[in-house]
Amino acid sequence: MASGGRTRQQDGSEFAALLRRVRAEAASPEASADCAELVALARDGGPESRDALADVLAETERPLWAREVASFALGCAGDRRAFETLIFLLNYRDPVRGATAAHALVRLGDPRTARAAAALATNELRTAYALHPVRLLVALRAPESVPTLVGVLSRLLERPVPHWPVALACVEGLGRIGDARARPVLQEAAHHHRLRAAAHAALARAGG
Known part of the structure; x- marks a missing residue:
């Protein structure tokens, strides 16, 4: 088809x-x-x-x-x-x-979509609802996508109890995009047992 x-x-x-x-x-x-x-x-x-x-x-x-x-x-x-x-x-x-x-x-x-999705994904007061803005950024693969996903994931990993679904969406999304700029935060994510498998898979696609 x-x-x-x-x-x-x-x-x-x-x-x-x-x-x-x-x-x-x-x-x-x-x-x-x-x-x-x-x-x-x-x-x-x-x-x-x-x-x-x-x-x-x-x-x-x-x-x-x-x-x-x-x-x-x-x-x-x-x-x-x-x-x-x-x-x-x-x-x-x-x-x-x-x-x-x-x-x-x-x-x-x-053309406004990526910027709006990035603003929603990075709003710390709305992190619990950031899953679909994150997934949208992955689908768009816009210039804002990788920096936003890296920033959101970095912030989540600093928390004692991250929002695991959002963090996992960031990891998987960065793997699908395969941008080497994501390697440092993916290496950090690999230390968390709930993210480890997805982070290693994403690193393989990001040249890590």
Whole structure:
């Protein structure tokens, strides 16, 4: 299958998972009808439908699930009006919403994305929610990616009890990128038993 076909298939799979989740939230008859209308707009994808979806993002009284459906559809269509909402969802307290937002942000291709993800990942007050910003930086492989991942991992390793999932995501991400600048912090990570195997694998890919 061609790359474009794989991308559409992945977007369709993610959208289907999103709909299964939000339909549980949109339980009332009125909300269910609203959800069906949003789905129809998302699947149409034409200019007028995208304008209607963008209007949803501007209506503050809309429930979060509606804004998530609209921003996901717009993001996967490359419509930058989804950017602010997707960044909000990327760092949301519900991890599944962060994962969905990260998927759409990769498709969106907005040049602001890497800088915003880096700001979220390095916010020490939001470290518990940094997993998806970290994974997004890995997927983007932007100039900000390696310095941010190295900085976040270094800070986490200084803590008595690091946020292990975030630290592991940094280690694995640096391994996938394979940049030699990550070698010192990966060597440090290899001293932690929960990170040791991933750190050695990442070092092998980073020339260490």
